[in-house]
Structure formats: C-alpha cells, structure tokens
Amino acid sequence: MNREQLINLIRQKQSFLCVGLDSDMDKIPAHLRNTADPIYEFNRQIIDATLPYAVAYKPNLAFYESRGIPGLNSLYKTMAYLESFRDQCFTIADAKRGDIGNTSTQYAKAFFGKQDSGLDFDAVTVAPYMGEDSVKPFLAFENKWVILLALTSNKGASDFQLTEDRQGEKLFSRVLSTSAGWGNAGNMMFVVGATRAEMLAEVRKIVPEHFLLVPGVGAQGGSLQEVAKYGLNKDCGLLVNASRSIIYASGSTDFASKAAEEAKAMQKEMAGLLV
Numbered sequence: 257m258n259r260e261q262l263i264n265l266i267r268q269k270q271s272f273l274c275v276g277l278d279s280d281m282d283k284i285p286a287h288l289r290n291t292a293d294p295i296y297e298f299n300r301q302i303i304d305a306t307l308p309y310a311v312a313y314k315p316n317l318a319f320y321e322s323r324g325i326p327g328l329n330s331l332y333k334t335m336a337y338l339e340s341f342r343d344q345c346f347t348i349a350d351a352k353r354g355d356i357g358n359t360s361t362q363y364a365k366a367f368f369g370k371q372d373s374g375l376d377f378d379a380v381t382v383a384p385y386m387g388e389d390s391v392k393p394f395l396a397f398e399n400k401w402v403i404l405l406a407l408t409s410n411k412g413a414s415d416f417q418l419t420e421d422r423q424g425e426k427l428f429s430r431v432l433s434t435s436a437g438w439g440n441a442g443n444m445m446f447v448v449g450a451t452r453a454e455m456l457a458e459v460r461k462i463v464p465e466h467f468l469l470v471p472g473v474g475a476q477g478g479s480l481q482e483v484a485k486y487g488l489n490k491d492c493g494l495l496v497n498a499s500r501s502i503i504y505a506s507g508s509t510d511f512a513s514k515a516a517e518e519a520k521a522m523q524k525e526m527a528g529l530l531v
C-alpha cells in the first residue's frame with residue numbers, strides 16, 4: 257500500500273487505529289483452545305470484529321516465533337486472511353530487524369517476499385543501530401515501508417535514545433534527522449511511543465511529513481489526545497497502535513464483540529481528532 261492509499265484509507269474509515277495482534281496462547285479465551293489453530297481462530301475473529309474501525313494490523317513476531325512451527329503457521333494463516341482485505345488494511349510485521357546489508361536483504365525477503373517466503377507485509381519495524389547499510393535493503397522494495405525505531409515507549413528508552421551528545425542533540429533526534437535522508441515520507445515511518453507524547457512536538461520539527469507508528473496507548477497508559485495534539489500532521493501522519501487493551505478486552509466467549517467495542521470507541525475519538 258502506498259502513502260496515498262494509506263491516507264485515503266484513514267479518511268475513509270475516519271480512523272488511524274492499528275490493532276496489535278500480540279496473540280498469546282495463555283491469554284486467549286479458553287473455549288478457543290480446542291480449535292485446530294487457536295491463535296489463528298482468535299486473530300480471525302478479532303480481525304472480523306475490528307476491521308470497520310482499524311486501518312492497520314500489527315502482528316508482533318515474538319508471539320508467533322516463540323511457539324515455533326505452529327506459531328509460524330498461525331502467522332502465515334493470519335497474513336493470508338489479512339491479504340483478503342488488502343485494500344482495507346495496512347499490515348505491519350513488528351519484527352525489529354536489521355543486520356549487515358546482505359543479511360538485511362534476507363530479512364526484507366522474509367517479510368516482503370511473496371515469492372520467497374510467502375509473506376507480503378506492507379511494512380516491517382527495523383532497529384537503526386547498525387546504520388544505513390542495514391536499513392537500505394528494506395527500502396529496495398516498491399510500495400513497502402520501513403518503520404524505524406526512534407523513541408520507544410519503554411522505560412529503557414532513556415538509557416540511550418534520550419541521552420544527549422556534547423552539542424545537546426538527543427540520540428533519537430539524530431536517528432530521525434540522519435535516517436530520514438535514507439528514504440522518504442513514502443517509504444519510511446518512525447516508531448515514537450505514546451508514553452512520551454510531548455516529545456512528538458520535537459519529532460515533528462525533524463520529520464513533519466512522515467507517518468509515525470505510535471504504540472503505548474491502552475495498556476501502557478499513553479493518551480490518544482496528547483498523541484494527536486503533538487503528532488497529527490495535514491495527512492494525519494499517525495498510526496496509533498493498541499494491542500492488549502483491544503484484543504484482551506474480554507477473556508470470554510464475547511472477546512470479539514468486546515474488542516469491537518474498544519476499537520469502535522478509539523475510532524470515534526480519532527474521528528473527532530481528524531476534523
């Protein structure tokens with residue numbers, strides 16, 4: 257999906273909600289555990305219930321890889337299901353990859369390589385630490401996106417990302433200003449956590465046009481209003497992720513309808529912010 261299509265989708269659904277598919281066998285409702293592929297069944301019902309309110313889905317690879325081959329099967333089936341709604345949602349592999357160039361090429365094929373791996377995500381999250389040659393291979397794929405970690409939502413973001421050099425420049429600012437030149441606002445986004453929403457004002461000074469993937473509302477306590485206040489741009493420019501607060505809104509047989517209620521409430525709030 258390209259930038260124009262993403263912006264149109266946001267306008268059409270009046271939403272910039274990304275639903276995180278952090279689907280955990282220990283947390284899904286008990287009645288699903290007897291099905292052939294409980295995680296896929298859970299994801300399928302969550303997608304059906306939330307698709308009217310969400311513009312993006314973000315499976316976090318950890319929840320699938322941790323289960324080995326069965327987990328990867330659940331991921332592949334979930335992606336195949338999402339592909340049947342290709343023009344209705346943007347897909348993000350939250351994998352936080354990045355390595356020397358020739359290895360990054362293989363990672364890129366893993367997530368963007370319909371012919372190679374069978375997976376065809378729109379975007380993949382990438383760690384910037386290894387620099388330009390580790391990121392560029394992901395940018396070689398047309399209509400695909402790199403989402404680079406800039407300022408993460410966790411406490412540990414202050415260990416490196418918020419530290420300053422001798423000129424007073426924060427490391428995450430340097431990541432943004434340097435890496436923005438490796439691609440453009442049509443193939444790069446940045447992760448900025450909702451837990452430090454006021455920092456979005458600083459982020460917007462450096463990358464006014466780029467889309468930002470913002471995790472950290474819901475279970476991590478970030479505020480959607482604050483994120484919108486500092487982060488919205490003329491094209492919206494935000495994908496706000498919520499995982500646990502939506503997919504585990506209920507642990508019972510009504511999990512899908514409760515997830516829909518949560519997603520709908522967020523979409524309504526977002527519609528109000530987009531005017």
Ligand SMILES: O=c1ccn([C@@H]2O[C@H](COP(=O)(O)O)[C@@H](O)[C@H]2O)c(=O)[nH]1
Pocket residue numbers: 276278316350407408409410447448449471472473474475476497498499500501
């Ligand atoms: O800075 C970051 C980067 C990634 N994440 C991921 O987003 C979701 C958040 O889940 P919630 O349940 O809504 O808290 C999860 O997959 C994280 O690994 C992040 O939280 N912060």
